[in-house]
Structures are given as structure tokens and as C-alpha cells.
Amino acid sequence: MENLYEITRDPISIEAIVKKVEHPHAGAINTFIGTVRELTHGKRTIYLAYEAYESMAVKKLAQIGEEIKKKWPDTRAAITHRIGQLKISEIAVVIAVSTPHRNDSYEASRYAIERIKEIVPIWKKEHWEDGEKWMGDQLEKVAYPTGKPPKGDE
């Protein structure tokens, strides 16, 4: 049984992730590729360092896959996130989703990346010419008064 949800330190093969969701019932495979951006609000990034709570991150990626299957039946999802030091334009995450019809593949793919930013314990540290900082999307977007992230609507 191949692993649909992985954390890796190596470069990600897009083709390999797509292969995992290929299926005779699929009429569409949508891929999302997250890459390292050089400029954020005018600030120049030199490189990024990603860190993960690996065992829990894999579980949370699998949870996202389960949530997707409930919301969009007959969907197959595979997600690999890379950690370690990444240069500009390198691939940080690949999400592949196959569905019977194309519309669901776009929606499920979008759902996966948004959920990654909410519940998967992975952290990004931006390194600039003049400094460095741990980033946190929760800070920018959502507060968690209870200490727990929002549940996927089940």
C-alpha cells in the first residue's frame, strides 16, 4: 500500500503524486503545486526553512483526505509536503485530487490547501537578507480561542 500522505526532505516528483490518484472512474485530476515565492509584500526572501511535527502532520494530511472523501464522493487525494531548506521556486507542496467530474477536483484541491494552512503542524521560517522570522497563518487569518483548530464540516 503506497503512502498517499507524506512529509519528505527530498524534492517532490509531481508525476509520482499524480500517479497515486489515477483511477478508471476519474474524469479529472487536479494538481496544486505550492512553490517558494521570492517577494512577499516587497520583501525579498533568500530561502525558506520548513519544519514539521512529522508523525502528526502525516495524520492530519490523512484527515484532510478523509474530509475530502466525505464532501466529494469518489475522490482520491494524495498530498506530499517537503520540509528542510528550500530555495526560490522550489516545490514545497503537491496536492493531487482525482474526481469523476472536473468541478469537484478544483473545489477539493482548494479545500486541501486551505485545511493544510489550518491544521497541519508544519512551520515555515522566512530568511531575508536582513533577518528571519517564523510565519504563522493562524495569526493572519484565524484565532483559536479554544486552542483547537476548526473542524472540517462533517
Added chain:
Amino acid sequence: MITLLLFAELAERLNTKEMQIDASGKSLKEVKEMVKEQHEGIAHVIDQSMIAVNEEYAEGTEVLKDGDVIAFIPPVSGG
């Protein structure tokens, strides 16, 4: 004893990824307050963090037992 895992900014500021804490029978919330008192410099980061017990997000009321592994999860930023 319980194990406390630290990541990202918390691990960096405390210069360790793991701590052993004598906190069996205490609630998550009590442990959080305890660590905040011992490390005031990072109290605000702990306040922003989610907490996991044995790799699952948990509420503050949960009571810990020997061998539990808890983790402070600072705001995540994958993707």
C-alpha cells in the same frame, strides 16, 4: 512524567525540542500555565499555540497521565 514537544519559534527560543515534565494528573491548561510561568519570555507564543495530546488536538480540560506526549503547536504555516 509527560513529554512536551516544542517546535518552530518555541523550540528555537528555549533551545530544546523536548522537555520532560512532572505533570501527571494535571490538566493541559495547568501544564500550559506552568510552562508559561517558567518561561515568561515565550508566554505570548504559548498563548497563540494550539495543543496536541498524543498527536491529536485537545481541549484545555483534558487530564494528563504518565507517558502522554503533548505538543505546543505554534501558528502553523505550511503550504
